[in-house]
Amino acid sequence: MRVRSVPVLNLKDAMKEEWVDHSRRPFVSSGNAYIPVKNGFDADTNIEERSRYCGIKYQMIGDIALIHGELPSEEELKSLINWVHPRGVVLIYGYDGIKRIPKSELLYGESKEVCHKEIGCKFWIDPVKVMFSKGNREEKKRMAKIVRPGERVADMFAGIGYFTIPFAKSGAYIHSMEINPDSYYFLKKNVSANNLEEFILAEQGDCRKLLKGEYDRAVMGHFDSPNMLPDILSHMNSGGVLHVHSINPVSEEIIRQAETFGFNADIKINKVKKYAPGRWHIVSDVVLS
Numbered sequence: 001m002r003v004r005s006v007p008v009l010n011l012k013d014a015m016k017e018e019w020v021d022h023s024r025r026p027f028v029s030s031g032n033a034y035i036p037v038k039n040g041f042d043a044d045t046n047i048e049e050r051s052r053y054c055g056i057k058y059q060m061i062g063d064i065a066l067i068h069g070e071l072p073s074e075e076e077l078k079s080l081i082n083w084v085h086p087r088g089v090v091l092i093y094g095y096d097g098i099k100r101i102p103k104s105e106l107l108y109g110e111s112k113e114v115c116h117k118e119i120g121c122k123f124w125i126d127p128v129k130v131m132f133s134k135g136n137r138e139e140k141k142r143m144a145k146i147v148r149p150g151e152r153v154a155d156m157f158a159g160i161g162y163f164t165i166p167f168a169k170s171g172a173y174i175h176s177m178e179i180n181p182d183s184y185y186f187l188k189k190n191v192s193a194n195n196l197e198e199f200i201l202a203e204q205g206d207c208r209k210l211l212k213g214e215y216d217r218a219v220m221g222h223f224d225s226p227n228m229l230p231d232i233l234s235h236m237n238s239g240g241v242l243h244v245h246s247i248n249p250v251s252e253e254i255i256r257q258a259e260t261f262g263f264n265a266d267i268k269i270n271k272v273k274k275y276a277p278g279r280w281h282i283v284s285d286v287v288l289s
């Protein structure tokens with residue numbers, strides 16, 4: 001493939017040039033970007049055409065590649081490294097306890113704080129220290145569209161701000177609660193990185209003790225959230241909305257708890273992703289009246 005080499009920092013501008021062949025993807029390595037050149041224009045060099053990647057599944061967080069599940073073979077790891085040229089490759093075996101602390105192993109290079117960009121937001125994270133919900137991207141987008149400017153929102157299990165940051169970008173006021181000190185450190189960092197201090201009150205601790213005043217909306221992004229319905233219902237009014245995460249629907253429990261607080265609950269069920277055979281990650285949108 002005929003390419004021109006430019007420093008990575010100039011890649012965005014260079015992609016606007018008339019000589020760029022947009023039918024092929026640029027290739028980045030060691031601070032340089034190699035941009036495919038159209039026929040009829042000069043090139044700096046020829047590099048080997050890239051074949052399609054058919055290796056193990058991975059996810060990029062900043063410049064770190066995450067693999068979920070089992071240890072890859074040496075061959076699989078090598079082919080991944082050659083394909084994406086990551087700073088590091090981290091294997092995530094799973095997440096531990098209520099704080100969702102990753103059980104991980106560094107397989108290559110280094111892992112450190114990286115800035116991951118998604119749905120127009122910056123998320124600083126160290127994937128070895130805190131959880132990144134890889135399958136919830138569509139749910140984040142959906143929620144960012146639902147939230148209205150000026151709403152008072154409780155994000156009871158904020159993590160590093162997966163929902164808090166897009167909500168605040170939509171102009172809502174967020175009370176963001178997180179129990180894990182490492183996640184809270186990144187939550188605060190992400191509030192600043194996205195210049196949203198005016199819209200977000202972030203607090204560290206157990207949300208059950210931190211909830212205060214009244215909310216128009218509450219996000220309960222934890223599978224244990226059905227057990228915490230009484231805690232939030234005492235802070236909601238008629239017309240308020242809850243987004244209750246659970247494994248499989250828990251409508252009967254929601255209706256029962258809402259009735260205890262004098263509410264009717266109108267429930268719409270959204271499937272986020274398959275969690276295990278026969279088990280789905282569900283978000284119940286609950287309108288209280």
Ligand SMILES: C[S@@+](CC[C@H](N)C(=O)[O-])C[C@H]1O[C@@H](n2cnc3c(N)ncnc32)[C@H](O)[C@@H]1O
Nearest residue numbers: 098099133157159162177178179180206207221
């Ligand atoms: C599933 S994770 C991240 C949730 C995030 N909203 C998302 O969608 O990716 C749940 C988070 O809730 C936090 N957490 C668990 N119990 C909590 C509690 N009682 N109060 C506040 N945070 C809690 C955990 O530390 C973890 O960061």
